[in-house]
Amino acid sequence: xxxxxxxxxxxxxxxxxxxxxxxxxxxxxxxxxxxxxxxxxxxxxxxxxxxxxxxxxxxxxxxxxxxxxxxxxxxxxxxxxxxxxxxxxxxxxxxxxxxxxxxxxxxxxxxxxxxxxxxxxxxxxxxxxxxxxxxxxxxxxxxxxxxxxxxxxxxxxxxxxxxxxxxxxxxxxxxxxxxxxxxxxxxxxxxxxxxxxxxxxxxxxxxxxxxxxxxxxxxxxxxxxxxxxxxxxxxxxxxxxxxxxxxxxxxxxxxxxxxxxxxxxxxxxxxxxxxxxxxxxxxxxxxxxxxxxxxxxxxxxxxxxxxxxxxxxxxxxxxxxxxxxxxxxxxxxxxxxxxxxxxxxxxxxxxxxxxxxxxxxxxxxxxxxxxxxxxxxxxxxxxxxxxxxxxxxxxxxxxxxxxxxxxxxxxxxxxxxxxxxxx
Numbered sequence: 001x002x003x004x005x006x007x008x009x010x011x012x013x014x015x016x017x018x019x020x021x022x023x024x025x026x027x028x029x030x031x032x033x034x035x036x037x038x039x040x041x042x043x044x045x046x047x048x049x050x051x052x053x054x055x056x057x058x059x060x061x062x063x064x065x066x067x068x069x070x071x072x073x074x075x076x077x078x079x080x081x082x083x084x085x086x087x088x089x090x091x092x093x094x095x096x097x098x099x100x101x102x103x104x105x106x107x108x109x110x111x112x113x114x115x116x117x118x119x120x121x122x123x124x125x126x127x128x129x130x131x132x133x134x135x136x137x138x139x140x141x142x143x144x145x146x147x148x149x150x151x152x153x154x155x156x157x158x159x160x161x162x163x164x165x166x167x168x169x170x171x172x173x174x175x176x177x178x179x180x181x182x183x184x185x186x187x188x189x190x191x192x193x194x195x196x197x198x199x200x201x202x203x204x205x206x207x208x209x210x211x212x213x214x215x216x217x218x219x220x221x222x223x224x225x226x227x228x229x230x231x232x233x234x235x236x237x238x239x240x241x242x243x244x245x246x247x248x249x250x251x252x253x254x255x256x257x258x259x260x261x262x263x264x265x266x267x268x269x270x271x272x273x274x275x276x277x278x279x280x281x282x283x284x285x286x287x288x289x290x291x292x293x294x295x296x297x298x299x300x301x302x303x304x305x306x307x308x309x310x311x312x313x314x315x316x317x318x319x320x321x322x323x324x325x326x327x328x329x330x331x332x333x334x335x336x337x338x339x340x341x342x343x344x345x346x347x348x349x350x351x352x353x354x355x356x357x358x359x360x361x362x363x364x365x366x367x368x369x370x371x372x373x374x375x376x377x378x379x380x381x382x383x384x385x386x387x388x389x390x391x392x393x394x395x396x397x398x399x400x401x402x403x404x405x406x407x408x409x410x411x412x413x414x415x416x417x418x419x420x421x422x423x
Contacts, residue, residue: 006042006057015044016408030340033062037325048199058333062340064347066324071368077315098258116240134390149420150272158267167232179205188408210253217252266309267380272415273307277354279399284356289392296385299356305363308339311413338364398422
């Protein structure tokens with residue numbers, strides 16, 4: 001492991017407080033980081049030092065080319081030690097992160113099994129459901145004239161889609177919503193009031209989601225209940241077999257936690273940031289509204305680029321390696337900061353400008369290229385596009401009327417609340 005001391009002269013995006021400042025201050029500091037080689041910075045002090053000690057720090061990788069190089073090189077940059085800078089126990093990582101905290105060949109085997117539920121036919125079914133669910137979300141708020149857009153609109157569509165995908169009853173949706181807020185917002189006092197007991201809150205929320213998913217999986221397992229006629233993803237996964245291997249109930253519960261956290265939280269944040277960007281740039285909103293289908297694909301990519309719902313993803317260096325001018329040592333931790341890379345001046349013309357027709361747009365908002373590229377990227381794109389198309393059609397003058405209330409997190413670029421109004 002490196003003996004490099006943390007650089008105090010450069011901005012440090014690891015602490016949560018970095019991301020609750022003004023957007024201008026955040027962007028200025030990210031630009032400073034991109035102007036030089038990867039910097040070695042200190043970690044935020046652990047809130048549970050007896051179980052998860054504060055580590056020695058890690059490298060912050062912010063340039064687009066460096067993020068892509070690391071993403072394409074999993075033999076050097078490993079996922080198996082966790083996806084955040086915290087050195088959590090291996091069991092903790094697997095329980096909450098499933099296959100994104102694994103390397104090949106184990107990662108490849110699990111991804112192959114899970115992919116059985118993401119066939120073109122299944123995705124087509126899901127897309128049909130997205131339209132119906134988006135319409136129902138709007139039905140519930142359209143007569144109000146004002147709402148908390150995050151809670152009442154942006155969060156409801158992806159959460160309902162994920163729960164339908166996994167066969168979770170509608171009666172459990174609010175419960176799932178609350179538990180995912182705790183897991184990803186544990187550092188935010190709105191979601192976990194007792195900062196001295198954050199780990200207990202996370203484990204309790206994760207355990208509750210796992211228990212729910214295990215009950216659903218057992219009910220859909222052909223081996224225990226006879227042939228199931230359901231066609232949801234849980235039924236497919238619990239009965240899928242690849243090369244003689246099946247997923248355990250624990251595997252499925254862990255995957256559900258990953259899916260409901262990644263598929264729900266990140267998509268809801270993209271939709272929330274999207275309304276904010278469109279409200280700040282009414283001329284861009286007008287361009288998209290004038291040609292919803294034609295502009296939609298590039299508009300969605302631009303939202304994902306600027307929003308970058310996953311701020312960074314950690315890797316652990318397996319062998320000495322020089323990346324972007326930084327000499328990293330085996331055992332070092334490094335973070336690929338997607339949000340910073342998606343503003344790289346060497347790649348994106350006018351990177352701070354929201355341009356719904358930006359093309360090309362080689363962002364890494366769904367993770368960089370390589371084995372861990374987001375499995376649900378296609379579905380997420382569709383949810384974002386359908387939600388805005390329906391908003392344009394039924395609430396054409398909807399706009400945000402408050403600044404986004406940011407989540408206190410360095411890992412998720414989240415919005416907790418955003419007031420929206422329409423006539």
